[in-house]
Amino acid sequence: MFIWLEALTAKQALLMSYLYESLTRQNLDVVITTRQYDYIIGIFKNRNIPFIIVGKYGGETLKEKLQQSLQRQIRLLDIAIKHKPDIHISFVSPDSTRVAFGLGIPTILLTDTPHSTYVNKLTIPLANCVIAPLCTKESWEKYGYKGDVFRFFKGVFEVAWTAKFKPNKSELEQLDLEEYNYIILRTEEKKASYYSSYASRYSEPTFTVKLLDYIIEKLKMNIVFFPRYKEQRDYVSSRYGEKVIIPKESLFLQHLEYYAYSVITGGSTLAVESALLGTPSITLFPRKLETVSWLKSLNFPIFQITDPFNSFQDITRLLRKAEEYRKNTSKTLKNLEDPIPLIVKEVLNLSNIHG
Structure with a gap:
């Protein structure tokens, strides 16, 4: 067959x-x-x-x-x-x-x-x-x-x-990172049909610029940045240079997620993955997601903010306290x-x- x-x-x-x-x-x-x-x-x-x-x-x-x-x-x-x-x-x-x-x-x-x-x-x-x-x-x-x-x-x-994931620090070593001292940031899918009404609210290739500024200036943490489009990559690379790490090749991302201080994404997959692994994660997806709400009800460390423009302080508050939300999720994960x-x-x- x-x-x-x-x-x-x-x-x-x-x-x-x-x-x-x-x-x-x-x-x-x-x-x-x-x-x-x-x-x-x-x-x-x-x-x-x-x-x-x-x-x-x-x-x-x-x-x-x-x-x-x-x-x-x-x-x-x-x-x-x-x-x-x-x-x-x-x-x-x-x-x-x-x-x-x-x-x-x-x-x-x-x-x-x-x-x-x-x-x-x-x-x-x-x-x-x-x-x-x-x-x-x-x-x-x-x-x-x-x-x-x-x-x-x-x-x-x-x-x-x-479910069967086993963390390995080799991916961190490739990028010269230390555990719990970096934030993963994934951009929004700006060109997708579901983002069209939100994309008109800003002219930059990505709305994550304000977040990047905050993490660099206030939290003083490394950022591993994953763009979705060439325009996002070029814009962030030009604006921040070596202040932001943009991997050129695909990595075994789950290892980076496991050891991250926090994970933020304009979509949902990275947030869900990271929360399942116990890493505090934030999704900025513009619509409420059933999967995220359900995982939150099971006490996985996942948060959703649907309007990052008007709720920026909520994002920064979660980031400042991210380490408090980290959990050992292995037992709960086995029940899924x-x-x-x-x-x-x-x-x-x-x-x-x-x-």
Whole structure:
């Protein structure tokens, strides 16, 4: 049996790399498609996972996004015809889901974002199975998604690679860092559709400039900066020079997260990962996230501030007290469900139904 996986972000690359290993242990053939974006390629290379690059990130405008999507679909069609996959799995990728549906390939979708209205409309109705964290169930129902197609698990997707994590200080040594004496800062996904209304509020490539100034001038800590786009990298590099560390290559980031004083991100994945590992983390994602609220209720050290412009003092207060929030989360983490076994189970179920 041949399985086709698609990964469009760093988080998805990590998840699909672990899923790849589980599926190949079942003696299944697997191909992974991805795109040229962010730290995806480095993640696959670091983990020795084979992949095929198809296209790149769509850009800022609707026209650019649509053009890139259509071009990717044509190339994905050729790949799917060549490999003849029996089942397709993606993290709600509109491109690969559309191609799989058009070719009659059964599809499993993974998702933890009920709020992604446009993407969900393009993907969820085409799925044979949708796997999501149980904490998002109520939100899915509010958006009108119900039925037997959903499978829920008592965890978050990040458990797949944090549950068995063992920290190593070698990544710190590469960057000449000392434990608990640096902050990881990840920018917002400014070009994403869900950020459009917020992006108009500032002209800089990233809103994290004020935070960078505060950390450098007030906290006197090292900063490891992870941009999402070239414009963000160039802007911060030009403004701060050697005051900010910007890794040129993909790292085993979880090791850096574990030993960080704190982690701040404009998205959610780094915050969730870090909190699962016990590191105080802050997400500045502009909408309330079910996964973050749920982890917070379980006493993981994670905080969400949806408006960094009007709540800057809340961010600095959390940063000043970050060390007080650090926790040993190993016991709590063991109680969370790893989604990989459920995904593999659904693959086998689908193969029996459609085989």
